[in-house]
Amino acid sequence: MEKQTPLTEALFYILLSLRKPNHGYGIIQEVEGLTGGRVVLGPGTLYGAIQTMAARGWIRIYSEETDSRKKKEYVITELGRHVFAEEKKRLEELLHNAEKMEGDTW
Structure with missing residues (x-):
């Protein structure tokens, strides 16, 4: 299988919102709610x-x-x-590595 990650933020949140059946407007609402309004999907992006x-x-x-x-x-x-799941694992690794390095000087 070809490498499928990294995902765009929009793809990540759309997949997350489809863990149960959902329609387009429901996806838009769920993503906006999950992100506190930071990510707002337009219809063109979504479809x-x-x-x-x-x-x-x-x-x-x-x-x-x-x-x-x-x-x-x-x-x-x-x-x-x-x-x-692969994208989540990749993001967790990024966060883990950033937290390991927090004490280092930039």
Whole structure:
């Protein structure tokens, strides 16, 4: 498997928000809430990321309404969980190394 990390912050938070089925507006709200408003996903960013992650097999459509709006819910796949876990491990290593070096002079 090709190397999937590092993830952009948007991809990281979208994957995190899809641990349970969620639709686009729900993802936007959850990411904004998780980050205290620091990360606000625009529709273009969100749906571009969704297309990319679906093409990579990281997420899949969970359900789709059949009315005219066709609201879709997405959910993370096992591959997506693996990619997320690898990125989390990478970020933990970065934090651990930074904390080890805190006493050093810059």
